[in-house]
Amino acid sequence: MNSDYVGDKSSLDTSFDVLIIGAGISGINLAYHIHTKAPEPAPSSYAILESRSNLGGTWDFFKYPGLRSDSDMFTFGLPWYPWRKNKTIASGGEIRSYLEAAAVHAGIDRNIKYQHRVLSARWSSQNARWVLDVEVNGVPGHIYEARFLILGTGYYDYDEPLATQIPGLDNFAGTIVHPQFWPEDLDYVDKDVVIIGSGATAVTLLPNLTEKAHHTTMLQRSPTYISPLPLVDKLAQVERAMLPARLAGRVTRLRRVIRFFGFYWFCKFFPNTAKRLLHDLCTKLLPSDIPVDPHFTPRYDPMDQRLCASPDGDFFASLRSGKASIVTDTIKRVTEDEIILDSGAKLQPDIIVTATGLKLRIGGGIQFFVDGEPVNIVDGFAWKGFMLQNVPNLAFVAGYYNAAWTLGAEVTGVAVVRLLRQMKSRGFSCVVPRLGRSDQNMEPQSFFKISSTYVKDAIKYTPKGGTGQWAHRWNYFFDLAKASWGDHKSGLEYF
Known part of the structure; x- marks a missing residue:
């Protein structure tokens, strides 16, 4: 000061x-x-x-x-x-x-x-x-x-939230929620929830809703890259133990920034190798009944959009639990009690969460x-x-x-x-x-x-x-x- x-x-x-x-x-x-x-x-x-x-x-x-x-x-x-x-x-x-x-x-x-x-x-x-x-x-x-x-x-x-262009959404008789204006009294215990979207908000919501909901489905039009991130940086603990607090903070921050931009440029210079690494990582973390393709194979190269982080792989753990699932499809229309997809599949949620972006x-x-x-x-x-x-x-x-x-x-x-x-x-x-x-x-x-x-x-x-x-x-x-x-x-x- x-x-x-x-x-x-x-x-x-x-x-x-x-x-x-x-x-x-x-x-x-x-x-x-x-x-x-x-x-x-x-x-x-x-x-x-x-x-x-x-x-x-x-x-x-x-x-x-x-x-x-x-x-x-x-x-x-x-x-x-x-x-x-x-x-x-x-x-x-x-x-x-x-x-x-x-x-x-x-x-x-x-x-x-x-x-x-x-x-x-x-x-x-x-x-x-x-x-x-x-x-x-x-x-x-x-x-x-x-x-x-x-x-x-x-x-x-x-x-004002981003207007969601979903055919027939107004017909839905259940609860529709936008993450930007989440009701504090929303009861989703033992409910079937569908999250529409594939960005950071959807990736965050899935494991957290799964804890109390009966079943949570992430419905995405197109996939995104998701990678686990360790919840604890053990090297940062060592740095704090060995260095004065202020210096340790600077060292840790610099190391993490260099690490991030190093990965960013690796993805830019070697996109196919980066794709393969992320593909193999997903294969290890997913349950056998959920394939990497089409759910985790984006049309763009890694880092063309923001890479979604999953703390300690909580997103993948939710999928392995059986209480969460992922669907890659487009919505044909929403009825009073169903989401009808272009593939002919149907979802029957109690709650729809529109995690489709911000205005x-x-x-x-x-x-x-x-x-x-x-x-x-x-x-x-x-x-x-x-x-x-x-x-x-x-x-x-x-x-x-x-x-x-x-x-x-x-x-x-x-x-x-x-x-x-x-x-x-x-x-x-x-x-x-x-x-x-x-x-x-x-x-x-x-x-x-x-x-x-x-x-x-x-x-x-x-x-x-x-x-x-x-x-x-x-x-x-x-x-x-x-x-x-x-x-x-x-x-x-x-x-």
Whole structure:
């Protein structure tokens, strides 16, 4: 904690150097960077505006059974507050408690304003400030101001789930549940449950529902790669026993990051070998009556989509128990009491869980204006993966599609602080990304280079990637180096 901190001390203060929207893992990590590394001699004043009553973002919002991280906690955790438990994968509740402890440890908790929902943000070039219309405890009309705005709002819509296009779903007389809005009083004991989907949420739900349900079926249109992940990192235990706590945390984190990206590039350079290894692993873990093909043979190469982790192979253990099964087929229609598949097979669930993805949204539903003109912030390109074309003094936090989200948040934190320092040292009050002449004919690319259906279908809700300064992030170490020492001039206009 910076002992010279002179930021917000009163809930009545409404004018800041930096405002961060969202108190999830992204917002907390960015707050740490602003809190400890912002321009000297006086650190920037800042606050976090959180629309909900608790910090934690995803990990406080989602309530479905078995909610957990799908990245190991040594890389998903915050680099300045290392994860020190033995478990490699943590539950949602454990992650939320960890984030709360991290915020208290760094003194960030004093700067979080809860029940503050930002409705609109208006940039004034004349005043070089953002003016925010904020709803506080349900009451609109509160005004906040900031020189610089950071969006730690995540990548999905908290208010509305992804619409599920399943023929006849409305005919179903049983219970239909979306994981994003899981009822706390849902009784699935001794019920037959069908989970529609094959992503991380479905892979998490299957073993956890199996414990109490009569039978749980995962119904997937197309398979995904699933790999067991040891629940305990024994080498991390050795590192903690032999090294000081802070150093041990750094060593473990670095080792896990290198291991992950090493595997990623192995899959990219040797896709057929990676396929064979994952195929053989599934063969060993599956019961004899469930074949690898077609249930575990995706059409894409490993790491073209995120690899789903199964802690200690719990997903496969559920299948071996006989209380869970997997079906690869497409839905013809849903009736009052059945799911009829194109193959002619029928499923008769009591409960249908639609784990078919999230509705993507950058910016938390805030309405943006630049000098009085409405702006759709995702219409343009993203500069270095954290600023938006033609939008002044604004950064957004995005993680990696194929790795721990926090790695991307760390890159953004380093880049934002460096940018703020440069602005102060050069006497500028405004910075805005602009396309140069050579960029005008740049071919737009997907910001999240991933082939998941719900991501491809929602490309219009995310900024574009390009080339050069506008290229999407792809390698943590390379991106961190660029954020620390790379070109922070090309593609930017300073005023």
